[in-house]
Amino acid sequence: MNTMTFEEILNRLRATRAWRSIFRRGPARTNRTRSLAIFGNVFLHLLPVKVREQSLRVRATYYLGTISFFMFVVLTLTGILLMFYYHPAVPQAYLDMKDLRFVVSNGVFLRNLHRVAAHVMVIAVFWHMFHVFYRGGYRPPHEFNWAVGVMLLLLTLLLSYTGYLLPWDQLAFWAITVGTNILSAAPFFGSQLRYLLLGGNLVGENALLRFYVLHCVILPLVAALLIGVHFWRIRKDGGLTLREDYERDKK
Amino acid sequence: MTDVLATAIAGRPEESERGEIGRRDFFNAIAAGAFGIAGLGSLVVTYRYLLPNALFEPSMNFRAGTPDLYPLDSVTYMPDQQVYIVRTGDGFYAVSAICTHLGCNTQWKPEAGLIACPCHGSKFKSDGTKVEGPAPRSLPHFSITLTPDGELLVDKLETIKPGQALRV
Numbered sequence: 001m002n003t004m005t006f007e008e009i010l011n012r013l014r015a016t017r018a019w020r021s022i023f024r025r026g027p028a029r030t031n032r033t034r035s036l037a038i039f040g041n042v043f044l045h046l047l048p049v050k051v052r053e054q055s056l057r058v059r060a061t062y063y064l065g066t067i068s069f070f071m072f073v074v075l076t077l078t079g080i081l082l083m084f085y086y087h088p089a090v091p092q093a094y095l096d097m098k099d100l101r102f103v104v105s106n107g108v109f110l111r112n113l114h115r116v117a118a119h120v121m122v123i124a125v126f127w128h129m130f131h132v133f134y135r136g137g138y139r140p141p142h143e144f145n146w147a148v149g150v151m152l153l154l155l156t157l158l159l160s161y162t163g164y165l166l167p168w169d170q171l172a173f174w175a176i177t178v179g180t181n182i183l184s185a186a187p188f189f190g191s192q193l194r195y196l197l198l199g200g201n202l203v204g205e206n207a208l209l210r211f212y213v214l215h216c217v218i219l220p221l222v223a224a225l226l227i228g229v230h231f232w233r234i235r236k237d238g239g240l241t242l243r244e245d246y247e248r249d250k251k
Numbered sequence: 252m253t254d255v256l257a258t259a260i261a262g263r264p265e266e267s268e269r270g271e272i273g274r275r276d277f278f279n280a281i282a283a284g285a286f287g288i289a290g291l292g293s294l295v296v297t298y299r300y301l302l303p304n305a306l307f308e309p310s311m312n313f314r315a316g317t318p319d320l321y322p323l324d325s326v327t328y329m330p331d332q333q334v335y336i337v338r339t340g341d342g343f344y345a346v347s348a349i350c351t352h353l354g355c356n357t358q359w360k361p362e363a364g365l366i367a368c369p370c371h372g373s374k375f376k377s378d379g380t381k382v383e384g385p386a387p388r389s390l391p392h393f394s395i396t397l398t399p400d401g402e403l404l405v406d407k408l409e410t411i412k413p414g415q416a417l418r419v
Contacts, residue, residue, distance in 0.1 A: 178353040178370060196298075200306050 046228060048235040055240045064128035068156075069227060071121035075159075076220065078114040086166070088212035090205040093168035118160055125156045136249070137241040145233040148226055155223045162215035168208060176203050176211070315395075315403040318343065318419040326359045326366075326377050334393065334405055335359060335366070337377055342416035345393040345405040346379040352386040366390065378413060389413070 004012075013019055014027065028034045038049045054060060085104055086096045100107035129149065132138065138146035165176045180203070184194040199206030234240065272280070313332050321327055321338040328335055333348040333356055348357050348366075355370035365382065366375040374383040379390030394409035395417045403417075 174355060174370070178355065181353040196301055199301075199303050200308055202308060204308060206303060206306075 046232040046235065048239055051239060052242070054242050054244065060240060060242055062127075062131065064124055064131055068121055068124040068128055071117045071124060072223065072227065074117045075114060075121065078110050078117065079216065079220075081110050082114060083216060088166070088209050090168065090208060093166060093208060097167045097169070118163065122156060122160055125153055129153055132241075135241055135243065136246045139241075139249070141237045142233075142241060145230060145237060148230045148233065152223065152226050152230060155219055155226065159215060159219045159223065162211045162219065165203070165208060165211045166215065173203055176207065180207075311408045312404060312406040314398065315345075315405055317402055318397075326361070328359055332405070332407070334407065335377075335379075336395075336403065336405075339378075339416065342418040343395055343403060344378070344413070344416050345395040346377075347390045347393060347407075349390075350386055351381075351388040351390060352384075357390070380413070 014023075024040060025033050025036045028037045035049045038044045038047065082100065085100055085107065087093060097111075100111050102108075132146070132149065161179065165172045180194045180198055183197065184190040186193060195201065197207070197210065198204075199210050309331075313329075313334075315329060315334075315336050318338075321336055321343070323338055323340065326335050326337050328348060335346040335348055337344050337346055346366075349355070350357050350368040350370065350373055352368065352371055352373050355368050357366045357368045357373075357375065359365075359377070360367050364377065366377065366379070367373070368386065371385050372383070373381070373386035375381055375386070375390050379392060381389040391410040392413050392415070394406045394411050396404050396406075397417065397419065398404050
């Protein structure tokens with residue numbers, strides 16, 4: 001019987017012209033080809049080519065940044081699916097939210113997944129920030145990446161806040177009424193900022209549409225861009241701050 | 252060609268020594284200025300675009316029916332307008348029902364004789380005077396007049412000083 005092992009199938013695939021046009025290197029068996037695998041991939045090249053073994057331990061990071069990013073991915077995927085059934089209009093938004101819960105197949109699962117993932121992301125991002133702070137991860141050469149992280153924290157909160165209006169129920173309406181009135185207490189430009197954000201004097205259909213565009217387009221795009229910079233900066237700053245580094249630098 | 256280059260290179264320090272701007276710097280400055288003006292202009296135009304000119308919000312003035320609908324010493328909540336029509340021995344006044352703290356709808360509590368906010372617990376008298384915070388101010392009074400055909404007309408765009416009751 002003429003059976004091929006998995007290795008043989010893979011090797012035959014690697015020899016094809018199509019494969020070689022995508023991956024311009026052999027199998028990642030040596031340090032050099034392993035490095036090339038990272039360098040040659042537009043997504044992976046943001047990540048460090050080599051990491052210290054200690055930084056892979058659970059206690060080095062508790063994977064908090066990874067969890068935050070994973071939640072961002074889950075939220076993007078579920079959010080896109082929710083958009084197929086949601087109209088950002090009055091009163092259709094509320095009816096669509098009810099439809100997602102009671103009529104659309106698996107709608108309630110997607111909606112709840114989006115909601116729970118949003119809660120987990122806020123918790124994970126805060127926890128990540130505290131962990132980095134208490135380990136001294138804001139110190140040179142990580143200062144800029146700390147600033148990027150603060151911006152990502154703010155973006156997370158803004159995404160959470162703008163998403164809060166979209167179900168268009170009483171909770172949403174009054175939360176945004178109170179929240180934007182807090183904004184209008186800002187010095188000098190407070191009430192203008194509120195008018196700009198709401199597209200009017202009260203939380204109405206303009207406000208719903210604006211929050212929708214911010215929640216689904218503008219804020220996720222900015223967040224994705226900054227997440228890219230954040231990852232790339234870890235590599236450029238020479239990896240994570242480990243407990244050992246912190247203890248050594250303290251002396 | 253080399254002659255041209257040589258003069259161009261040689262010409263430069265002379266120009267800067269004379270305090271003149273070189274051709275390249277001149278065009279760079281022009282380009283930077285043009286892009287700067289265009290960029291600033293597009294920011295202003297975009298900002299202006301985002302401020303709506305026509306709003307489809309509820310009208311800010313409304314008719315509240317004839318005065319005899321309201322008994323003496325009564326507080327009547329107009330749910331569509333978020334306004335209390337208050338009638339006392341002095342006459343009528345219109346008190347805003349929107350809390351001055353963060354914009355929640357307040358509620359008239361007849362058993363306590365107070366207007367209370369459900370959001371953060373502010374309390375007001377029936378004439379809108381603040382009794383308890385966190386609201387920073389008393390509830391404003393709106394202009395209330397009588398139309399020629401004898402109905403009460405409230406204008407929420409015009410706030411008046413408290414104590415000016417409409418006598419009918």
